[in-house]
Amino acid sequence: MDVNKILDILAETYPQAACALEHRNAFELLIATILSAQCTDVRVNQITRRLFARAATPEDMVALGQDKLRELIRGCGLYNTKAANILAACRVLLDKHGGRVPGRREDLEALPGVGRKTANVVLSNAFGVPAIAVDTHVFRVANRIGLSNASNPRQTEEQLMAVIPRERWSHAHHLLIFHGRNLCKARKPLCGECPLAPHCKYGLERKDAASGAHGGSRTARKHKGRLAAAKERGKQHG
Numbered sequence: 001m002d003v004n005k006i007l008d009i010l011a012e013t014y015p016q017a018a019c020a021l022e023h024r025n026a027f028e029l030l031i032a033t034i035l036s037a038q039c040t041d042v043r044v045n046q047i048t049r050r051l052f053a054r055a056a057t058p059e060d061m062v063a064l065g066q067d068k069l070r071e072l073i074r075g076c077g078l079y080n081t082k083a084a085n086i087l088a089a090c091r092v093l094l095d096k097h098g099g100r101v102p103g104r105r106e107d108l109e110a111l112p113g114v115g116r117k118t119a120n121v122v123l124s125n126a127f128g129v130p131a132i133a134v135d136t137h138v139f140r141v142a143n144r145i146g147l148s149n150a151s152n153p154r155q156t157e158e159q160l161m162a163v164i165p166r167e168r169w170s171h172a173h174h175l176l177i178f179h180g181r182n183l184c185k186a187r188k189p190l191c192g193e194c195p196l197a198p199h200c201k202y203g204l205e206r207k208d209a210a211s212g213a214h215g216g217s218r219t220a221r222k223h224k225g226r227l228a229a230a231k232e233r234g235k236q237h238g
């Protein structure tokens with residue numbers, strides 16, 4: 001399996017692939033990522049636009065207080081827990097890190113509400129540290145393609161780091177998420193439209209992809225068509 005080829009195809013399909021959570025700095029990204037648990041990025045962005053207009057620093061957030069914060073983030077689910085975690089994390093930032101988000105994994109993971117996935121998102125997007133945050137899309141898509149065969153996100157991360165060149169880790173995370181949202185959907189992957197079908201373990205097991213993989217020039221035409229269609233879809237749903 002040529003992992004660079006797979007990533008090249010995804011990069012061509014989703015040239016806009018990047019962090020979908022709106023943020024202006026590491027603090028806003030940290031808060032947005034905490035809020036994104038079991039919530040769509042679109043909804044998180046709607047909430048953070050309002051939230052950051054009121055509170056854009058740890059001091060502001062603590063000053064808001066639990067009740068006001070809960071009210072502002074109510075639309076994103078688990079808001080009681082998220083409000084408590086955000087306030088506790090902001091207090092740690094103020095007490096231990098001078099009000100700034102630390103750029104070390106151990107410090108990030110010590111913050112309330114911050115696990116390995118959130119730390120990876122912040123490290124890679126705010127600090128430029130290569131990392132692969134494994135969410136539900138990355139976990140599913142990597143397993144289907146055959147880049148991993150893991151039973152949990154941590155194992156997926158390890159396996160992806162072993163096969164993907166380090167300099168491509170962070171971007172690979174975004175590409176796999178975009179692909180999971182657009183074509184390699186959870187319930188019904190659209191393999192017939194997927195430009196990765198000739199390279200994907202799951203896709204090759206399906207009849208249409210398997211026949212396409214041996215079809216010579218027909219395969220090339222089919223692949224071009226899939227790539228064009230997938231790019232168009234990626235533009236619409238990116």
Ligand code: SF4
Pocket residue numbers: 144145183184185189190191192194195196197200201202203204209
């Ligand atoms: S061929 Fe199907 S399973 Fe494989 S990446 Fe494409 S959509 Fe997902």
